Amino acid sequence: MKKFSVILLLLVVMLQLSSCSQMKAPAGGSVAGGRNGGVVVLDIGHFIGGDGACTPGAVNGKRLTECTWWYQYVYYTKKVIEDAGYTCIVTNRGNAPTTEPLASYARRAGVVQLNHPDKNGARYPSTYHPDRVAGGMVSADYAISRKADCVVFLHHNSSGGWTNGPSPSLIICNKYNGGRLGNALARTLEHTVLNRGLDNGGRGCSVTVRSKDADRSAGWMNACDDSGIPAAVIECAFLNNRKHADYLANDTNARRYAEAIGKGVVNYMRYFGNEKRHYRADENAADEGSFGYAAESRRLNVPGAKRLLH
Numbered sequence: 001m002k003k004f005s006v007i008l009l010l011l012v013v014m015l016q017l018s019s020c021s022q023m024k025a026p027a028g029g030s031v032a033g034g035r036n037g038g039v040v041v042l043d044i045g046h047f048i049g050g051d052g053a054c055t056p057g058a059v060n061g062k063r064l065t066e067c068t069w070w071y072q073y074v075y076y077t078k079k080v081i082e083d084a085g086y087t088c089i090v091t092n093r094g095n096a097p098t099t100e101p102l103a104s105y106a107r108r109a110g111v112v113q114l115n116h117p118d119k120n121g122a123r124y125p126s127t128y129h130p131d132r133v134a135g136g137m138v139s140a141d142y143a144i145s146r147k148a149d150c151v152v153f154l155h156h157n158s159s160g161g162w163t164n165g166p167s168p169s170l171i172i173c174n175k176y177n178g179g180r181l182g183n184a185l186a187r188t189l190e191h192t193v194l195n196r197g198l199d200n201g202g203r204g205c206s207v208t209v210r211s212k213d214a215d216r217s218a219g220w221m222n223a224c225d226d227s228g229i230p231a232a233v234i235e236c237a238f239l240n241n242r243k244h245a246d247y248l249a250n251d252t253n254a255r256r257y258a259e260a261i262g263k264g265v266v267n268y269m270r271y272f273g274n275e276k277r278h279y280r281a282d283e284n285a286a287d288e289g290s291f292g293y294a295a296e297s298r299r300l301n302v303p304g305a306k307r308l309l310h
């Protein structure tokens with residue numbers, strides 16, 4: 001058993017060394033694949049007034065919602081990334097908050113307001129890949145416009161069973177480019193918060209690929225993938241779980257959680273940020289994950305969406 005652990009450790013070290021040797025940046029500070037190097041986009045999920053999931057009641061005097069929680073704590077995620085030398089842009093697809101303390105939180109984190117609240121869950125196509133369709137696509141399009149090196153969509157979960165079965169703490173990543181980002185985030189959360197204050201029943205954090213536009217959030221994942229951008233959605237803490245909500249309502253814990261995500265991004269960028277990316281080869285070729293290729297695209301009329309299936 002001990003011998004096995006040593007061999008495993010050696011393998012991990014060798015793997016890291018081999019990936020390090022591939023990631024020497026060319027002269028001039030640019031990185032492989034002609035990318036602009038070191039731009040991370042953090043997107044606060046949902047929008048003010050359409051906050052996403054929330055706790056069933058007050059927790060430690062606060063009623064937490066996905067969107068407002070991240071407005072308050074994204075600053076700490078961003079700071080970890082910036083302190084490691086990367087550019088970090090925080091976005092939210094809604095309008096700027098006008099009430100305090102949210103307005104101050106938005107200023108502190110320098111939130112770029114995309115001024116596009118997607119009311120009533122309306123789905124619309126990506127500007128860059130019009131066969132990709134989703135609500136919230138404006139955030140993915142922004143990351144594409146900035147040629148981001150990775151994008152993390154900041155959410156909390158509230159659905160599904162929690163105590164039984166496989167780990168409910170989840171990171172969703174895109175199919176071609178997102179695996180290493182998802183794993184880096186999951187491992188950092190495991191080392192820092194999961195089962196270390198944030199009870200996860202002793203289980204780790206799952207990493208799942210979502211690649212059909214029809215599934216929630218997959219349209220963003222696919223649009224980013226088409227443009228060679230690793231993307232991940234954080235769905236690790238459950239707002240309808242008492243223990244998780246208690247954890248997130250505590251300021252020290254909340255910062256720890258937000259910083260853990262920053263560290264996960266930094267780990268990813270350090271070891272894999274310069275890896276060659278996968279780009280979609282042919283925008284007109286059938287892609288079974290795309291809305292444009294699903295029978296749904298014949299049934300649902302989404303203005304501006306491109307159909308690949310006729």
Ligand SMILES: [Zn+2]
Pocket residue numbers: 045046052053066155156
């Ligand atoms: Zn959400």
